Each structure stands twice: as C-alpha cells, then as structure tokens.
Amino acid sequence: MLERRTQRIQPYLLLVPSLLILTVFLLFPLLWNVYLSVHNVSLSTILRDWKYVGPNNYLSLLTDPGFHSSLKVSILFVGGSVTLQFFLGLVLAVVLNQQIRGSNTLRALFIIPWTVSAVITGFSFKFIFNDSFGILNYGLEQMGLNPVSWLSDPSMVLWTIVIANMWHGTPFTMLFLTAGLFSISPVVYEAALIDGATKTKSFFHITLPMLKPFILINLILITMWSVNFFDLILVMTNGGPLFASTTASLYMYRQAFEFGLLSKGSVVGLFLIGVNLVLAYSYLKLFRKDGTEVEVARV
Amino acid sequence: MKIFFEKSLIYSVIAVYLFITVAPLVWVLSTSFKPNQEAISFPPKFLPNHPTLENYLFVMTDSKLVLSLVNSLTVSVGSTVLSVTVSALGGYAFARYDFKGKNLMMSTILALFMIPVVINIIPLYIMLNNVGLLNSLVALVLTFQILIIPLNIFLLKNYFESLPKELEEAALIDGCSKIGALIRVTIPMSLPGFLIAAILSFRFSWNEFVLPVVLSNKPDSMIFQVALYQFISLYRIDWGYLTAGINIAIIPVVVLMLIFQKKMIRGLTLGAVRG
Secondary structure (H helix, E strand, O other), rough: OOOHHHHHHHHHHHHHHHOOOOOOOHHHHHHHHHHOOEEEEEEHHHOOOOOEOOOOHHHHHHHHHHHHHHHHHHHHHHHHHHHHHHHHHHHHHHHOOOOOOHHHHHHHHHHHHHOOHHHHHHHHHHHOOOOOHHHHHHHHHHHOOOOOOOOOOOOOOOHHHHHHHHHHHHHHHHHHHHHHOOOOOOOHHHHHHOOOOOHHHHHHHHHHHHHHHHHHHHHHHHHHHHHHHHHHHHHHOOOOOOOOOOOOHHEEEEEHHHHHHHHHHHHHHHHHHHHHHHHHHHHHHHHHHHOOOOOOOOO | OOOHHHHHHHHHHHHHHHHHHHHHHHHHHOOOOHHHHHHOOOOOOOOOOOOOOOOOOOOHHHHHHHHHHHHHHHHHHHHHHHHHHHHHHHHHHHHOOOOHHHHHHHHHHHHHOOHHHHHHHHHEEEHHHHHHHHOOOOHHHHHHHHHHHHHHHHHHHHHHHHHHHHHHHHHHHHOOOOHHHHHHHHHHHHHHHHHHHHHHHHHHHOOHHOOOOOOOOOOHOOOOHHHHHHHOOOOOOOOHHHHHHHHHHHHHHHHHHHHHHHHHHHHHHHHHHOO
C-alpha cells in the first residue's frame, strides 16, 4: 500500500527540481513583465517605490518613432535571415545526403559557425566588412569594383548583418533537416525509383512532404530566434548608423539598459512575446491547411 | 552526361559554401598571428609578415581576461552538470511514469522553450538585484538553466524511451528498488544520451552573452564572451589581441562538436521530432 503511494508521487518528485527552476527564472519573470509594464521602473529607481502609471508606458511606445522604425528593421531582418537560412540549410542538407565521399567530414566543417557564439561571429564579420581595412573591400578593389560601405551605409548595414547571421545560423537548419532526412527510410526512394520517378520528382513528392514536421519546427525556431536575436547586431553596429540596424529586440535592450527605462523595455518585451505567439500560430495553421497532420508537442 | 552534370552541380554548391564557412575563420586565425599594427594594415596580407605569438601571450597573461576564462569554464561546467542532472530526473519521469497532468506539463515545458529569454532579462535583473545575486557566478549558473532545461528534458525523455524497458523490469524482479534499477541499469545505459545533452548544454553556456552582459558584467564575475565584448568600449579595437581571444573562445566548443558531430545528429533525430 505504502509502496503504491510512493510510486504515485515519484514522478512528481523527479520533476520538482526542473519545474522549480523553470518557474522561478522563466515563468515568474515572464508574468512579472506585466506588472513592470504598468509601473514606472528605471535603473535609478530600481530599489525605491514604483509609481503606478497605468497604460502610460504602452501609449508612449505607440507614438514613439524609434519603435516604429525598429519594427520595420525587424521585419526586414527576420524576413531576410529566415529566407536565407532556411533555403541554404535545406540545399546543404539535401546535397550532403547524396552519397558523397567525405560527407561526414563536410558536415562537421559546416557546423562550425553554429558552434561559434554570436559575439564572436559579430566581431569576425565586423573585421572582414570593415570599410577602411576590411579584406572584403580589398578583394572588390582588386577585381576592379568599387568598395562598399558595408557597415556605415544606412541602406546597406542591415543586409551586411543578415549575411553574418546567415553564416552563423544556416548550420542549425542544415543539422536539423539532416536529422529529418535520416529519418526517411531509403526503401521509399527505391520504390519510387522502380516506379520511374526522377530525382526531382522524388524530391518534391517524397522528400519535402516527409520532411514537413521537421521543416515546421525548424521554421518556428529560426523565426523566433531571429525576432529575439540582438547580440550579433549589438557587437557589429550597436544598432547604428543612427537607427538603421536597431531591431525591435535591440530597441528593447537599449531602452532598458542604455537609457535605463526598464518599464518601457518590458512593454516592448511583452509585444515581442505576442509577435512570437502569432508567428508560431500562423506557421501551425499554414502547415495544417496544407493537409499535413503535424503534432509539435506529441508526447 | 546527366549524372556528370548533377555531380558537378552538387560539388560546386559544396565548394562555394565550404569557402564561405571556412574563409572567415581562416582569416581571423591568420590575423591573430600578426602584430597589432599589421592586423589593420592596408592592403591586407593574407599571411602574417612577422608571425608572432604576442597576441596569445597578451590574452593568456592579462589577469582580467584569464579570470574571465576561468569564470566561463566554471559557469559552463556548473550549468552543464546541473542541467543534465535535473533534466535527467525530469526526462525519466516523463519516459517511465504515467501520471496526472503529464501531457499538459510536457507541452508547457516545450512552450517555455519557445519563449525568448531576452524578454526575461529585465525582470531577472530586478529580481537578482533585490536578492543581492547580481554579478555572481551562481546567478549565471541558475539563469542559464532556462536556456537548456526544456531542450534537455525533451532529448533525455526520448532517449530513455528508446531504451528497452525489459532490462529495468528484470532488475526490479531481481529485487532492485525502482531507484536502484535507475542507478544500476538505466543510468549506465543512458550515458550516450547524457553526453549529447551535456555537449549541447556546454555549447549554450559557453556562448551565452545576453544574460551575462546584463546580469554579471563586473570584473570579478565577468565571463569570457562579455570580456571580449568590452574590447569594443576601448577607443580603438586592438584586432590582434581580439582575434587571438576569439580563437581561444572558439577552440573548446569546436573541438567538442567535431569529435561528437555524428552522435549529435543521431541525438537530434531521436530528440527533435518523432512525428
């Protein structure tokens, strides 16, 4: 009898440590954001009484041109990053899956950028893209082309960062989709081959449909990461020149820790959570409509 | 003819992307062996004119940087051990027990994984400030858990599920307690799974920047990524020193990843999606 009862509470006991950590450091702060967002908390008043200000922080954000411009920058940054990373990652995963000699070694090499931190990626590309002594502009000059102001031209800077982010992020998609390709049984392809399907045909009719669950999760992850990502930008340009490369997440960080406006930062944070949820939900909808049954959190 | 065309297309894609991947790394590596002046000379020289180890000597003898390296190692090892332990317990509960609220809990944990940690830095900053844990390594070890635990629970749950239940049952019949079976049978069989989880945890902790730059940026508790970032606040970046620092930061993770690359993909196949 006693044995039975301990059996029943055992799983809960096993889960206590992880749930405790997640509640204290993830769930509670998340909800606390709401409280902070309707008070006036800044770095200078962090320990003193916080004045209740109602929706003021929200209203001031709505009319803030800096926030508006950061949204535009975010859309371009996320759109560019996700498109590039996804298609390149898919191509690389498929290409490396074609019985190529040394494909394991190649995969290992391709993964390296993902094992390197965003800060380091940022510095390396800041060095390579440097306007005056960067090797890239030197290369362009040698080829008789005009040098480009990679990091100081407001209309160029964001794409420079997208390229750096591509280098850093593509390996994850490649790795993730490779895992997906490994999960497709070769028998399926053999059967298709016997039925006379060409390689292109089997790619569109077998590979892509069977990869769908992997593609869905991959897209959700890389989209969210791009929405929230700012360490790379912080290192490369700190959001400049002017605000040309300040994404919404970097805007949040700068408002909170550069200008000390913690409450205003919280409002942007809550807004970002909303964006993340809407995006994840749209992907799920989109893939459902396509007729695939995808269960993300299947247990 | 067609096959030849196909093969050359495949190999050119690989060659181009291999160049894109490796070139920046090689360039940074080469720069780290140049004296500071030469590092930013124009036109750039591919190989150092006067190869030198002074940049590495600088990094390895600067007391602030060395301390930050030690801090990074401490935090990474600490948070790896903590997260693998805690997640193994949780993952085991999900894999081997049926209990009320199981599905809900698993979905919640997965949903939490999607919540951007960035959004939590402001409340975490205030929280840790109020309990006096700001600028401490403990704060980093604890907060890093939110980056890693959900993924690790998921990976390890699937890993436990892939192990045959029968061996444990046999141990139970032979008179082992459930915990005894866990320690004598399940844990030894799960070591490869723990290894994958540990490598991923280490990679996340070693590279994390956003949490430490906000929560722990004083010299005593600074980690290496933040110390590198401080190069920027200097009037002019010393690229020679910085590139040496970059290579020192890259080495441990790249070595780990290269050694265990094959296992990682297998781990992801098991862990990521089972649709």
